[in-house]
Amino acid sequence: MKVDRFSLLFLFIGLFLVAFVCITLGNMFYEQMMDIPTFISVVKEPVVINAILVSVSATTWSTLIAFFLGVPLAYFLARNDFWGKNLIEGILDIPMMIPHIIAGIALFAVFNSSGVIGAPLKTLGIIFQDDFPGVVVAMLFMSFPYLVNTAREGFKTVDPRLENVARSLGASHWKAFLKITFPLAFPSIFNGMLQCWARGISEFSAVLILAYFPRSAPILIYEWFTTFGLAVSRPISVLLILICLSIFALLRLLKWKRQ
């Protein structure tokens, strides 16, 4: 590949960001490599394993909910122009714009055991405050816009006339969507799901306010950092990063093989 000087200059400037990530995370991994026994002893702790499980399962749930609710919305927004569309799109972006701690307080007000939604659902046995559904809801609130926005852009790239042709060939609207539009938009939807999943697992502030328990990994890391310091909180951080990277790598591989 031949790169001209202009591009090289831009690459040079941009490499500072790459270095920023590599130095920060590389240093953490390096420090941990120098202390493998602590890493092993910490990650074997049941409380750590439990926190990782809470994080992974809660973010998976929130991603699935975001998928089932967000994909139809993304399709609707991609295919229709109407008065107030910008307003709706703006509302959907709010969770990405506001401080997470504020989102957490807002969620707490609605989903706590005496809140507008929390109270009636409590009577059905669904409790959000300091319970697993609370972790899912906090993650969902903070992460679904990533899925909706990416999926919407994906649907926009699929020419609606492909659906038209499918319908003229005998497909119902549903079948045209499932056989044509959805598979063609799937790479974008998949990317949106990955972003949503990653955003969910990293959520701290909103989860902290609404559902401190069961402790998710970021909360446990914070707790151990403030109580025991860097040496004890770092192993669980490294473990969480390794799990995230493995899942991303596996999903990317599956997507690549499928393509």
Added chain:
Amino acid sequence: MIKIKKLHKSWKDFSLKNINLEVKNKEYFVILGPTGAGKTLLLETIVGFYSPDSGEIWIDGENVTNFPPEKRKIGFVYQDYMLFPHMTVKENVEFGLKMHGIPPVERKKAVNEALELTGLMHLRDRFPNTLSGGEQQKTALARALVIKPKILLLDEPLSALDINTQKKMRKELKRIHEELKITTIHVTHNQVEAFTLADRLAVMKNGTIVQVGKPKEVFHKPKDDFIARFVGFENLFKGKIVENRNGIARIDIGGIIIEAVTEKTGECTVGVRPDDIIISKSLFKSSMRNMLKGKITEFVDMGSLVSLTVNVDNTVFTALITRRSFLEMMLTKGSEVFLLFKASAVHVI
């Protein structure tokens, strides 16, 4: 048979207005019109992608106005093919049969027949992005035909192809239509396409149908100035019939008198096709009633033909001449020439 009755449809800033049309069984019907005339919107309304604001669409005696597209049994081919990019040629063709619940054995047979008909058998496992324009067009055609539609709608099917492939595909369309005899509506802005393929045609302008007839009728007897210009009457002049004797009229167009075969009298528009004009450097005896002397003011070399602009007493004519004749006569800007054309070649509107 397809009948469209008093159809109105508004879409964004455009509307189809009072479309009345009847296409006979097994007919190859062409809708001709410039870009923005509403041809595609009309086809998309016929197939059911849009609901009309008012009016009715009847197919084989059944009112299908409120049927969804999947219930109309209409094959549709878009200008840019709209092949499903994630499916092979075979899967594209098979799609409609699957949607109609055809069992695998029959499906395989029908797909093979469609691929044979369109000469695509050797490309069955290829994806659309690896096909040429012509091959993609044939795939789209096979996909539409395999469901045995009652009607085939073709939206500018040849416009994205190069000239040679267009010629081949015109022949293919003709052959396939003769073989299958499916009622076909083909929209285009290309006169050659319309003239070669149509049993009958309609001309569209600004969302309305302005003339319906056999190609010869429309091309030689356009109803108004717009149609005349659109079907190739480049020489259009406002004039006045000063005398009409036994059906031969003498018409004054800005001081020049030309003769035409018509019964009309009074004010009129006169049209002459550039290819109906003969160019000569001297006068010769002929049956042609119109002989005008003028000066070449411009010429455009179009390959095998040369388009000449000739000023005749401040009235500008366009004429076509073969490149060979142009060179043999040593014509150039400023050359004096005679324009000769028959009275029957003059169309009076």
